[in-house]
Amino acid sequence: MFGSTGFGGSSFMGSNVVTAPTNHNPMKDFEVVSPPDESISCLEFSPASIPQNFLIAGSWDNHDGSKVFMAGCDKMAKCWDLNSNQSIQVAAHDAPIKTCHWIKSHNYSCLMTGSWDKTLKFWDLRQQSPILTINLPERCYCADVEYPVAVVSTASRHLLVYQLENTPSEAKRIESPLKYQHRCVSIFKDKKGMPTGFALGSIEGRVAIQYITPSNPKDNFTFKCHRSNGTNQQYQDIYAVNDIKFHPVHGTLATAGSDGRFSFWDKDSRTKLKTSEQMEQSITACCFNRDGQIFAYAVSYDWSKGHEFNNPQKKNYIFLHSCYEEMKPRQKS
């Protein structure tokens, strides 16, 4: 965990050889100093209430940006108070916690944690026990919250939608539009700013755009991404989609792949806006800052090829990419 306002790091200019990406920063983006030694599992920018851009690997307390929540394999979630620089345990599960999100409602605020112990728990920080426990059909793999909606996806391709008003409750279960393991999910909003659907990524290099209540079933669709042409031309290499995030202003989306690339997409015109160069390792997490000027992405090993390809000597990076213009939606012709 760290916070940094520094934009530093020299840009290493690799040669123009086409083979291996010797250049660790092919996009010539700003490089964050002192990135974590371990793989980066998630990134979040600070809320708008803080004038400077602080970046952490965890989750912010959206309210005033004074607290950061971190959850992990020690089966605990902790709240780190940035002012006092102290952290306390606020949540516990029987197995590693995969997701944590802060929920701010009219009448309550709480932390939502999803775990491999097949439960979703809601925590009022002042109490020891969760204020609500919801059983999941399987281990929690990914989740997203955009009040008043939460979407949770588990192992075995389950998709659950919760409404968060008054007290969180399950709103519906959606049949998965994808055939393989789900990996990441991100809610998008309609023109009025109400959450209306989500993007779901799988290990099969595919993303599904799904409306929670579609006016037309054809509104839902899937597209392939993070595929490349293998040397065997007949078959593409298939990479997992590690993270998906929506641009806070334009509503276009970014996907981060196990292939070490990120791509920008416009789901309304169903077009690809851009694909990046290939990084030295997979991109494990990404996010936008609050005004949509900066796209941050983390380059580290995602374990997609097992322990044999884990190289602790390899440095991890977090890059900041100026994205406002690139992510503008395409005009529908």
Add this chain to the structure above:
Amino acid sequence: MVVCKFFLEGRCRFGANCKNEHTQSEKFGRIGNAYQQQSFNQPVRQQYFPQQQKLKESQQQETNLESLLYVVKDDATNSMQGGQWLFSCYAPLLRKFSKISFNKNEENLPSLIDYSAEELKWEAMQSSMNGQFHDYTVKLQKLSQSYQTIQRALQNLDQATSNYIVRYERGENVSPAGTALGNIVSSFPAVNTISNSPSQFSFTLPSTQNPIQAPIQQQQTAVAPFKFQLPLQQPAGASFSFHLTPQKPAAASFSFKLPSHQPQSLINTAVTNEHNATTRQIPVSTIPLITENISHHQLSQIDLDQFKADKFSFGKIPRVPPPIELR
């Protein structure tokens, strides 16, 4: 328009009513509508009669299920060839898109259990911390082989597996025993079974049932972050590769270039060294190569004369490098 696979094989049940394209085969020239239902090796099928309308839906189901097997084969082939993450569940048919009536069987095929990359990484880290890393690699190897066996079975689709899948998707209560899907994949950690008996867990349960004390202000202890270090000697035998075996890198064709399909950025030194060992051996001269500096005092007169001459005489070329003074 999609070309009808069954028409090309001469066995489309719907004939002129088929929603897919029945393109004329060049081999048999132009044939009129009346013969569209006939193939070169099948008897002429009946015309589509109105009373068969009732059967239409069940026939459509049959056709959908037969084409399902093509899809299963395709999916398995693409995922194996593409190096896709192996430990994933698989739903051959998304029921929301099919016209097949209500089916109580799960969408996912049995035996293929989801394990995410993070779960495997966590298992690796824990095993390493417990000094049981080798056991972990052995278990992982077994798990990997189980999944690969199933994927190959889905690619090749023998009669038993095909029948099982078709009946499974029809909603029948059918057992996968006797097919590759019937082998119980040894569950890795007890991650997928939520049981409270500690013996089944590979990670330990919290020591107290109420681990949260009243929020006490705890000082953040400056503990060095845990850095996952693999044991230096990695067991050679326990490797898992998601690509189809045998996977021979291009080194077999004696080229100095690295094979372009290898994940350049992800190779660790062990893999690279292995590759270098198989590149072509340069024929080495049998004359021992002397590399130390020799002073001209040690040279024979013949060699000395040769070095001093304008050029070497054939047959008298020195076998040692010239002394520094004469360079």
